Amino acid sequence: MQNIRNIAIIAHVDHGKTTLVDKIIHASQIFRENQQFQDLILDSNDLERERGITILSKNVSVRYKDAKINIIDTPGHADFGGEVERVLKMADGVILLVDAFEGPMPQTRFVLGKALALGLTPIVVVNKVDKENCRPDEVHEAVFDLMFNLDATEEQLNFHTLYGSAKQNWMGPDWKNPTNSILPLLDAILEYIPAPKIEEGTLQMQITSLDYSNFVGRIAIGRVKRGKIVENQQIALCKADGVIKKMRVKELQVFEGLGRVKVSEVNAGDICAVMGVEDFEIGDTIADPETPEALPRISIDEPTMNMLFTINNSPFFGKEGKFVTSRHLRDRLFKETEKNLALRVETTDSEDKFLVYGRGILHLSILIETMRREGYELQVGQPQVIFKEIDGVKCEPIELLVVDVPQETAGKVIELATQRKGELTIMEPKGDLQHLEFRIPSRGLIGLRNNVLTATQGEAIMNHRFSAYEPFKGTIPGRINGSMISMEGGPCTAYAIDKLQDRGVFFVDPGDDLYAGQVVGEHSRDNDIVVNIQKGKKLTNMRASGSDDNVRIIPAKKFSLEESMEYIQKDEYLEITPKSIRMRKIYLDENERTRMAKKES
Known part of the structure; x- marks a missing residue:
């Protein structure tokens, strides 16, 4: 058995996750001395680079001392929570990265709650301690309080903390005495993150993500939970509806550095890519053909918003796009649901209209932006919030909205949010900014960002996450102008x-x-x-x-x-x-x- 650690890196947007992974990759000397590479190695998709956010989770592995560390980079936006929920199943521990000035943000809470519920061991990294106004000790306290509120176990509350600056390439136990290396973080991973627990029994591996290759088609990626998987082995695929299909493994690959290498067998605890498995979905289990046992399926939070997607029927139809028919649109949307677990597509009574359900405006807009770059032409309607009936009462999704804003414009923000049925729950100073927290209907958030940025001359920092379904709050004024x-x-x-x-x-x-x-x-x-x-x-x-x-x-x-x-x-x-x-x-x-x-x- 080789010495393995599987670790996911979770953090709020812009707290420096992908930069930290860059530095770990450099420290483990995957690259040759003369090799050229870009910054933010893992944000490989054009959209991720342009927006400076992580959208898709990715796997890399580094070798340190005598161990192999599999690192999973996760998105920070709650809109891409579906990505996070499925990949956390592959990890045994998490690195929680927190900004030394901002502290834990609403979306940190969302992802951290998922990780703690799965029983993962956390290491806390307080990043960006070189920022002015930073308050690492207060942030450390805030993280402890957050974990306590999320019902962390005693072992999880006894977390190891490191301070540092991923940009300046150092981590250490004391933020006042910078070290000159990121290696203390890798040492902490080996010391505090447990090696995978190996259970006795026959093969079990849950498919948690997929890749595609023009040569071999769809590739199943996941972590071997028990037993081992061997090239050319006969396997059983346990599907959602209880159907079990027999197949053969054509090829196996494990993550090595930024790529994958072919191997003949993979033991329990390691993450691998399996070729030759057909007709699988994320959440299916690869098991022993003689005694197939399925693992519990991945549970994903429900979507909160939907939009109507339809073909472009304007007078300029077909002038700029390659894919314009309803068949193109249907195929592309249903293909997206295979890997984007939080997305749902429903057909309507019209052949060329589809209802697409997602986590929020950003979740749906990334899909639309990707499609238009691929050459699709389409039309979308106004985003609609999904209402539910709970115990005979009409309920709607409520979000927790956090706004950090200069003192002098805080009043305008409160006025804008309360007009849209937002309730102010917390108002406190945070450095030279005013920290405001609201509970606001998801409907009230549509179009709010523009108004808030205008009212604060673009200085407001807004974040929100889904909280719960609550009784309908009444009508909310929409756009005033025609x-x-x-x-x-x-x-x-x-x-x-x-x-x-x-x-x-x-x-x-x-x-x-x-x-x-x-x-x-x-x-x-x-x-x-x-x-x-x-x-x-x-x-x-x-x-x-x-x-x-x-x-x-x-x-x-x-x-x-x-x-x-x-x-x-x-x-x-x-x-x-x-x-x-x-x-x-x-x-x-x-x-x-x-x-x-x-x-x-």
């Missing part, structure tokens, strides 16, 4: 925008090609208005100093994908293509819109 809608198709002119500027804010620039029914701006009042934005200036041979003023246009307001999803109203769609994001009315024709509005009222 939309400006293009009257006809064609490029818009600077002259028309200039003349209409007092009516509201525009989202389009002169020369942009538009179609009738497209939302081109926000009206300054609460009703929708149809505008002729294609109108040009009538030219004559006469010139007059009074009427020939230069056109002065305020720059168009541009939205990110998430901002657009939060902005649209019930009667609007977001049209998404590889090159553009446009807002439009569901019914492009003005008469049809009026008729439908009368029907609904």
Whole structure:
């Protein structure tokens, strides 16, 4: 048996998880002296690099002293909780990384609760102690309190703590005396994280993630819980519905450094990739064919939000994307559910409309952004919160919202949150910021971030996580302003925008090609208005100093994908293509819109 440690790294967004993994990889000298590599080695996906967040969990392994350490990097956003819940099953311990100034944040609590419930041994790393205003000792106390509140056992509460700065490449037991190496962390992993417990019995391995290769198809990844798995061995695949299928292992690989190496057998306790297993799902068990025993399936928290996905049927359909039909859309969405456990897709009574359920706006927007980069064209409706009936009472998801904001703008934030049925539960100073905590309906969060950032000149730091279902809180005011809608198709002119500027804010620039029914701006009042934005200036041979003023246009307001999803109203769609994001009315024709509005009222 080789000496193995399986460890997951969990932390809130931006507390330095991926940087720490980089330093561990460098310390274990996986790379040759002359080898070139980027920072944030594990954030390999383009979207992860652009946004600076981890979306998919990844495995690497390093060799230190006589042990092999399998490291699992996990996402920090609660929206990607499905990723975390399944990979924690592979670990025996966790490194909880906490920022020395911010301390434990709401999403740290979410992931840590899952890890403690699975009985994993924690090591706490207080990172970024080189920051000004940092308060490592207070943060250490806060972590202890958090673990106590999460019902940690006595062994878990007796955790080992290290302080340091992953960026400066050091860790040590005392933050006032920096060491010059990250090795104390690797020593602590060997000393405090238990080796995998090996049970007696026949083969059992739960599939916790999957990979895909163009040569061998889908690859099952998981940790061998007991027994051993051998190349060319006959195995049984235990599925969710109780069906057991017999198969043969074609090839086995274990994680070594940043890649995988082929091996002939894998013993209990190690994480491996199995080729040759077909038709499996995450959560299935690979077992002995003679006495197949399934492991309990991975439980995943329910989604809290859904959106309507439909094909693009705007006048610009098919101009920019490769995949535009309902069959393309259906296949892609159902393929996503294979590996994205927290996502659910339901068909509707229409062939080209699908209801997609997810954990939050970010969870759904990452899927949409990935699809548009792959060449898909689609339209999505306004995000809707999922209501439940509990004991005959209509209930809705409530979230814990945490906002850190400068003292002088705290009042504006409280006002914005309470307008949306938020209840202020905690208000206390935190360094030079004011720390606010609210319990707020998920509905109230849609569109709130934009307003809060505007009110605080972009200085607010907002985080939220799902708390519980509670009785319905009543109606919440949505967007106050109406939309400006293009009257006809064609490029818009600077002259028309200039003349209409007092009516509201525009989202389009002169020369942009538009179609009738497209939302081109926000009206300054609460009703929708149809505008002729294609109108040009009538030219004559006469010139007059009074009427020939230069056109002065305020720059168009541009939205990110998430901002657009939060902005649209019930009667609007977001049209998404590889090159553009446009807002439009569901019914492009003005008469049809009026008729439908009368029907609904």
